[in-house]
Amino acid sequence: MDVPALNLSQVVLEGTDSAVLTDGPGHRRDTPMPGQAGTSVLMGRAAAHGGPFGRLADLAEGATFTVTTGQGRAKYRVVGVRRAGDPAPATVAAGKGRLVLVTATGPRFVQAGILRVDAGLVSAPFQTPLAVIRSGTLPESEQPLARPSGVPWPLVMWLQALLLAAVAAVRAWHRWGRHQTWIVFAPVVAVLGLQVATRTTELLPNLL
Known part of the structure; x- marks a missing residue:
């Protein structure tokens, strides 16, 4: 993922639990891959381990960025930044794509809420296979602001x-x-x- 406005270039991993996000941003496994039709979600830390998503709030409407996968390079344009209580955008139209970047908001290392950046796919969508993991079936440890489960x-x-x-x-x-x-x-x-x-x-x- 390359975000010129933030001088950000990151390798995105698969999964969103705490251990995965220690090494960099992660793709939420029950959403399409970036560049495909539908709503894709990437999550990243705001402060710890370099805080790769720590400046997401600085993204202005209209800023563009790209995400490269095995299918090619997808281009997105930011349509808004929202916090708790802000209205969510309308459901993405059939055959269109959206990417939501998710991180924590508030003072560093303080759990204050969730920040989301919505971006629309402006390049042609890639072929979108049927979902392997159904929405809503991820473990609690991969939800936003989740803590690791079990004994560390x-x-x-x-x-x-x-x-x-x-x-x-x-x-x-x-x-x-x-x-x-x-x-x-x-x-x-x-x-x-x-x-x-x-x-x-x-x-x-x-x-x-």
Whole structure:
């Protein structure tokens, strides 16, 4: 996806849960692919992990952008930006295409609501196959502002590794001395700390 008005160029992934949106914007799996007829939806984070969709509110009506898929390049024109309470546009006409960009709105890392940018397809629509995933059947974890479900086992495992490294560093401090311990354990603790921070941000709602 290339949005010149925002100087934004992103690879879009498939899926919209928190883990997927950690790596970049995601395509909602129960909507058509961009460029096809119907309403397609892309979701992305507003702040965490680079906040690829953090400036969507700056898109002005009439701005154009493109999305490239295996079927070719589709061109869209922004028709409006809406927040909670704003009226939704009319249902897209048969044979026409629309793309909705979705992210969080409000202060950074604060869950205030959902922002949507509606854009109409201005290039010819690509061939649109029958939907593989029916609308309304996605798990709750792929809905806007959803949090991961279940126990965050990756975070638990990285925390355990960080704890073991800290215990080993304390023992090494008494046996080797301060300088040798810093040389050996500083890179290890830094890497483990980065992994813990990454897994912790995955617990945020998927659009933050």
